[in-house]
Each structure stands twice: as C-alpha cells, then as structure tokens.
Amino acid sequence: MAIYPIMMSQSKFIHRDSLNYPYEERGLQFGDGIYEVIRIYNGEYYLLKEHVDRLFRSAEAIKLILPFTKKKLISLLQTLIEKNKMTVDGKVYLQITRGSSPREHEFPVETPVNTYAYTQNLPRKHHLLENGVSTITQRDIRWENCYIKSLNLLPNVLAKQEAKEQGCYEAILHKNGLITECSSANVYLVKSNKIYTFPATKRILHGCVRMRVKKFTADLNIPFIEEGFNLEDIPAADELFLSSTTSEIMPIIQVDGKQIGDGKPGKISKQLQEAYEKDAKLISSTIN
Incomplete structure (x- = not known):
C-alpha cells in the first residue's frame, strides 16, 4: 500500500x-x-x-x-x-x-x-488486551510541561527501552514515589471499586483516551478520583490499567515482578474495555 x-x-x-x-x-x-x-x-x-x-x-x-x-x-x-x-x-x-x-x-x-x-x-493487540501486561517502575525525569505533546521524548524513550530490556510492556513513572503516568500512556489504580489517577495538570499528558475513560466511569457510576497514588499503594491495588491511543485500555497484571490482584485483568478494566469498544464502534471483540 x-x-x-x-x-x-x-x-x-x-x-x-x-x-x-x-x-x-x-x-x-x-x-x-x-x-x-x-x-x-x-x-x-x-x-x-x-x-x-x-x-x-x-x-x-x-x-x-x-x-x-x-x-x-x-x-x-x-x-x-x-x-x-x-x-x-x-x-x-x-x-x-x-x-x-x-x-x-x-x-x-x-x-x-x-x-x-x-x-x-496497526492491528489491535487482542492477546495483550485479554491477558494484561507486565510493567516496571522508573523515576520520572521529564520536564515540568508534559501536557504539551512535544517532540522532546528522550526520557520517555529511555524509560520505554528499559521496560523492553526487562521483558515488560511499559514503564510506570514516579516523582519521589508519586505516580504520574507511563512513558507513553496514562495509568490508573483501582481500589475498593474506585479509580485513582494523577490529575490533569501540566505534569502529565492529557490523554484523549484518558478523557474517554473519565466519561465511561461516569456512565458506569464508578468513582473517578483525580489524585495521585504512590509506589507503596501498588502492591495492595485490586487492579491497575493504562490507557493510550495505541494501547486502548490495557490491564496491568504485574509491576516490578510482583503480581497485581489475582494476576488477571480485573472487573473494572474489562468494563472499561467494553465501553471503549462500544464507543469506538468496533465490529468484533475477543474480550470477554
């Protein structure tokens, strides 16, 4: 073509x-x-x-x-x-x-x-969407204006490469233990049926899919709390997931080699995936 x-x-x-x-x-x-x-x-x-x-x-x-x-x-x-x-x-x-x-x-x-x-x-990543992905954590060394989608992506590139070298899909970034986002995605923690994610300030990219996730949660009556969570909150999370244009709504089942929840995509992640597919008018889905 x-x-x-x-x-x-x-x-x-x-x-x-x-x-x-x-x-x-x-x-x-x-x-x-x-x-x-x-x-x-x-x-x-x-x-x-x-x-x-x-x-x-x-x-x-x-x-x-x-x-x-x-x-x-x-x-x-x-x-x-x-x-x-x-x-x-x-x-x-x-x-x-x-x-x-x-x-x-x-x-x-x-x-x-x-x-x-x-x-x-760009075919959809059906296998990863169904089964979830592994991630690592990395210190966020980017500048303070991450809301600008600029060409200055070297810190993101280095974090993503480190994830790849460790056999992982993404790197979750943090500043002094406070989670901001991933190298090329927004990230969310689910606890007690509530979703937590870093607020849409200048310190993160205001993802287009992130905005859609916020809408989906309102439609599903799931609390969407724009507060950052910390590294120490991750092991106790019920679910984690990330979102981006190319990753859609992607469950995270492992962080730094440690399992999240039962090691499978969680209920809320699946609900949001279904809402995404409906919103995008996708013809078919292999996600249950």
Missing part, C-alpha cells in the same frame, strides 16, 4: 519516497515541534476532534502559529486516509515543526512551519 506523507504547509500530498527532509530543520535540531498519533478503526478515525483540539493547545503552548484552521486540518487528514485507501485498523502520525532555517535558538522570522503526516496499519 502506498503511503503518502502530507505536506500541509504546501497544501499538497507527496509520496514518501519523494520526501527530502531538510537537515536544518527545527524539529530535527531542537525538538521544536509537536505531534499527535490518531487511531483508525476500520478506516475511520477515532477521537479525531479531541486529537486536533489537543494539537492546537500544544501549538499555543509553544507559540507555534499553525497555517490552517481545525476544520481545514480535519479535512486534510480525511483526505490522507482516502488517498491511502485505509479500510483497516491503523494510525496516523502527525508532526508539525517550526520550520527549516539556519540553526539559531531564537524563533526564525517568516519561516513556514513544516507539517508531516502518514498512515500506518
């Missing part, structure tokens, strides 16, 4: 094999840009408006002036999946940087932004 990166600042679509990436590019040299990953199910976007809204919030936070309206961007993203004939499960990666200019720390003047987006097939 042909993949067409989208150069929206130039208002045209280009085949990926024809793309020349400039070496003096502020995203490449400074991480001076923002991004979004948007889920596609059966050729249709899920939570597209929420992702576009967050992209614009991130742009405002770094003083990046976007060359299009939200409505125009949504139209371009729809065209992207049409050109790629996306009819299966996948994702779009969208990145916008402050443009290409000689390397100086100050913002360039009258330099157009660079916008890139491409589609990629």
Whole structure:
C-alpha cells in the first residue's frame, strides 16, 4: 500500500519516497515541534476532534502559529486516509515543526512551519488486551510541561527501552514515589471499586483516551478520583490499567515482578474495555 506523507504547509500530498527532509530543520535540531498519533478503526478515525483540539493547545503552548484552521486540518487528514485507501485498523502520525532555517535558538522570522503526516496499519493487540501486561517502575525525569505533546521524548524513550530490556510492556513513572503516568500512556489504580489517577495538570499528558475513560466511569457510576497514588499503594491495588491511543485500555497484571490482584485483568478494566469498544464502534471483540 502506498503511503503518502502530507505536506500541509504546501497544501499538497507527496509520496514518501519523494520526501527530502531538510537537515536544518527545527524539529530535527531542537525538538521544536509537536505531534499527535490518531487511531483508525476500520478506516475511520477515532477521537479525531479531541486529537486536533489537543494539537492546537500544544501549538499555543509553544507559540507555534499553525497555517490552517481545525476544520481545514480535519479535512486534510480525511483526505490522507482516502488517498491511502485505509479500510483497516491503523494510525496516523502527525508532526508539525517550526520550520527549516539556519540553526539559531531564537524563533526564525517568516519561516513556514513544516507539517508531516502518514498512515500506518496497526492491528489491535487482542492477546495483550485479554491477558494484561507486565510493567516496571522508573523515576520520572521529564520536564515540568508534559501536557504539551512535544517532540522532546528522550526520557520517555529511555524509560520505554528499559521496560523492553526487562521483558515488560511499559514503564510506570514516579516523582519521589508519586505516580504520574507511563512513558507513553496514562495509568490508573483501582481500589475498593474506585479509580485513582494523577490529575490533569501540566505534569502529565492529557490523554484523549484518558478523557474517554473519565466519561465511561461516569456512565458506569464508578468513582473517578483525580489524585495521585504512590509506589507503596501498588502492591495492595485490586487492579491497575493504562490507557493510550495505541494501547486502548490495557490491564496491568504485574509491576516490578510482583503480581497485581489475582494476576488477571480485573472487573473494572474489562468494563472499561467494553465501553471503549462500544464507543469506538468496533465490529468484533475477543474480550470477554
């Protein structure tokens, strides 16, 4: 299947094999840009408006002036999946940087932004969703503005790699023992039929699926308490789970080699998975 990166600042679509990436590019040299990953199910976007809204919030936070309206961007993203004939499960990666200019720390003047987006097939992780995943804990060494979905992800990359090297799916991050989120997901603890998670401050990414989890809990009459929990709370948890665009609502059954609950996805995690599938209008499910 042909993949067409989208150069929206130039208002045209280009085949990926024809793309020349400039070496003096502020995203490449400074991480001076923002991004979004948007889920596609059966050729249709899920939570597209929420992702576009967050992209614009991130742009405002770094003083990046976007060359299009939200409505125009949504139209371009729809065209992207049409050109790629996306009819299966996948994702779009969208990145916008402050443009290409000689390397100086100050913002360039009258330099157009660079916008890139491409589609990629991404099947659902049925086995992991059904059985849960193992995680590790890591100290959160990121900056204080994690609510901005910026390109500066080296601490996240290092934490995720450490999890991989230990045979785990994710790294749960903490600051002085207070759990914030994972390297690429929000994280939640269930105790006595209540859900606890770090509040949506500048210290975490305000996940689009996180916002949906909050809605699902309201619909299911499950208390959703936006308070951070601590490392020492994890062993006594009834359930743990994480959420993200690519992981959906993923049960956690082990942390640092220690079993959570009975070592199986819990009741509330399953309820939220079912709510997610219904909300995303997924055709079929292997989750019981």
